Amino acid sequence: MSLYKQLWFSIVLFMITSFLGSFFFSCVSAKNYLEEQLYHKNIDNASALALSLSTATQDRLSMELLVNTQFDLGHYQFISLIDTDGNTIAVQFDDRDYSEAPRWLINLFPINIKPGLANISNGWQQVGVLTLSSHVRFAYKQLWSNVKQLFYYFSLISLIFGVLGSVFLRWLTKPLHQAVSQAAAIGDRRFITTKEPRTLEFKAVIRSLNKLSKHVQKMLDDESGKLEKLIKRTQKDEVSGLYNREPLLGRLTSFLHKQNEYAHGALILIRIVDLFHLNQKEGRQAIDSLLVDFGDTLKEACASRSSQGLAGRLNGSDFLVILPACDTKAESAGRDISERLLCVCRDRGLNNVILLSSCTAYYSGENTSEVLTRLDNGLQDAAQNEAPAYIFIDSQAPTSSKIGEHDWLNYLKTALAERRFSMKALPVYSVQEKLLHWESPLQLRHEDGSDLDAAAFMPHISRLGLSSQLDRMVVEMAIDILKQNPKPLAIHLSASTLTHPALMGEISELIQQNSQLSKYLNIEIPEHGVFQNIDGLRAFCQLLSSLDCKIGINHSGQEIKHIAKVHDLGLHYVKIDQSFVQDIHNTPAYQVYLRGLCTILHSIGLQVIAEGVCSSEEWKALNTLGIDGGAGSFFSLRKETDEG
Structure with a gap:
């Protein structure tokens, strides 16, 4: 009673x-x-x-x-x-x-x-x-x-007395409801903290629950900090502080397989000519100090040009810079970075340092080795010139022949107005071989009847500020699909959604109007947008808290140090970026990292799903690390069976 x-x-x-x-x-x-x-x-x-x-x-x-x-x-x-x-x-x-x-x-x-x-x-x-x-x-x-x-x-x-007693009891038991809600959240592994009430008995209860939540948050901070240090040791070069070859190329491969605005970008390859003789002539300490400055300069350049930009050291003398979503500015970015590095050399009085640079644009669907070969050929051409030399290698986008000279703004506005977008269905499986949900990347029907993948148009959608219109349409399309065929469906929203409260309200209202279908809907936000707009994600989760839809983070794993920020949001799952999954069975360092990451995410009630699983060897290795599910080309053969 x-x-x-x-x-x-x-x-x-x-x-x-x-x-x-x-x-x-x-x-x-x-x-x-x-x-x-x-x-x-x-x-x-x-x-x-x-x-x-x-x-x-x-x-x-x-x-x-x-x-x-x-x-x-x-x-x-x-x-x-x-x-x-x-x-x-x-x-x-x-x-x-x-x-x-x-x-x-x-x-x-x-x-x-x-x-x-x-x-x-x-x-x-x-x-x-x-x-x-x-x-x-x-x-x-x-x-x-x-x-x-x-x-x-x-x-x-x-x-x-009954009315006054009810009012008084409601006021008196408000901290009790607060404690019950907090306890329920902790039971769901959402370790929230609440304000302590003035009632002494309830104050002691709330204080204990807050202490538990803070203890868990501290544990998450400590464990994520340890993983952050581990991944830095395995991924970063000790001298320059940049990425090592394997993780850097893994990230490049991941970008080449993405279907969002980061599927296109710029690549800059810089080489220090005759580094061995420079070490002998100038001294190892001076060159190491130069490499440290190179690392700092490249990191600053990446941060100023792309939110997902990164740089790494392929070998002793070669540096690779990846600037996602900068394919249209690849030449100017490459020239600017080369000049910055030359300035570093001059500031240190090392005028005898010779730099060769080549730059190109990359596009989704290209092969990693082909892109690197293109850059290497550019360096060879640069070596034929008088040093310092810079070469830009033009690379046409795969979709240019289809779009022709169309103005992208008018083209995409027309496509949005005519609703020429559709969704593919890619399966996501659990480790028990059960279907978790269907991923639904977008396609755009071209005028000639062919379909463009999201990687072809998403960079332009983001650049032209049309993400909000597309996100609203994606939700509407998902609801229409679920009305015809109710099944677990995951849609991808852009990171900019979290910066538009009005859009979040519209999406919530759309789902609320079809609340009977909300249990089939999964909404995914990219990791880089989550931690840049954590307050926006909190507000979005609160708007959808009364519904049965699930919210997840995709392309995750790079921002492990911030993972404690999402422990109280009510998220349901996290999808690990393909760069950590690729060749996982042959990468012990990533195995240790993923095992620790799964432990942390499971402790706050989140499922862990691997993206871009390409082989049975990768899938078997992931099963031993605590992964709950996977997606990628390895599962494409099962699609027809599940649809049937």
Whole structure:
């Protein structure tokens, strides 16, 4: 039984008990009072009527008429006049049944009134005896009126106390509901903290729960910090602080397989000519210091040009810079970075350092080795020139032949207006070989009837500020698909969604209008957008908290140090970026990293799904690391079976 019901039950029980006690004592007191007052009234009435009879004509008829008149005028139960010989002169009696009070009250509290007696005389001689009694019905009427007033009073008091008690209890138990909500969130592995109430007992409970949440958050910070250090040791070059060859090329491969705005970008390859002789001539310490400055300069250049930009050291003398979403500015970016590095050399007085640079654009679907070969050929061409040399290698986008000279802005606006977008269906499996959901990357139907993958148009969608319109359309398309065929469906929203509260509200309203389908809907946000707009994600999760849809983070793994920020948001799963999954069975360092990452994510109730699984060897290795599911080309052969 709830506290509110217990409160009302207690108030009603108390008031009924009080009412019954008050009712009994009040009725007994009123009964005794009425009996006494009516007895005195009977005596007074009898004396007054006897005086009238004594002074009036005392023949039998006159006396009888006077008694009858008095009975008719007054409210008497009976009047009796008897002479001295015991003969009845006059008698009147009212035996009618009146309904002044309920029968149970009359039976429970019978009112017995003593009659009034008076002698009638003629001078000094007694003529007769007068006996009368007022009618008891008026006494019962007054008694019943008192009972009703008492009942109304107690009912009103009960209602007032009930309402006031409910309000007070609601205020008093607000911290209790707060504690219950926090405990439920902790049970769901969302370790939230709440404000401590003023009530001492509840304050102790909330304080304990907050202490637990903070302890878990500290544990997450510590563990993610350890993993961050581990991945830095395995991924980063000790001297320059840049990525090593394997993780850098893994990230490049991941970008080449993406279907978002980062599927296109710029690549810059820089080579220090004859580094071995420079070490001998200038000294190892001076060159190491130069490499440190190179690393800092490249990291600054990457951060200023692309939110996902990164740089690495392929070998002792070669540096590779990846600038996603900068394919249209590849030449200017390459030239700017080359000049920055030359400035570093001049600032250190190392004018004899020779740099060769080549730059090109990469596009989704290209092969990693082909792109690197293109850059190497560029360096060979640069070596033929007088140093320092810079070469830009033009590379046409795969879709240029289809789009031709179309203006991308008009082209995409027309496509949005005509809703020429569609969704593919790619399966995501659990380690138990069960289908988790279908991923739904976008396609754009070209005018010639062919389909463009998202990698071809998403960079332009982002660059032209059309992400909000497309995200809204994606949700509408997903709902239309679910209406026709309800099945678990994952849609990808852009990171910019989290920076537009109005758009988040519109998406929430769209899902709310089709709430019966929300349990099939999975919404994914890229990791780089999540940690840059954590408050936006929190607001988005709160908007969708009353619905059954799931929210996940995709392309994850690079921002492990921030993972503690999402422990209280109510997320459902995280998808690990392909760069950590590629060739995982032959990469012990990444195995240790993924095992630790899975442990952390599982501790806060999140599923872990691997992206870009390409082989059975990778899938088997992932199964031993704690992964909950996987997606990628390895599962494409099962698609037709599941759809059937």
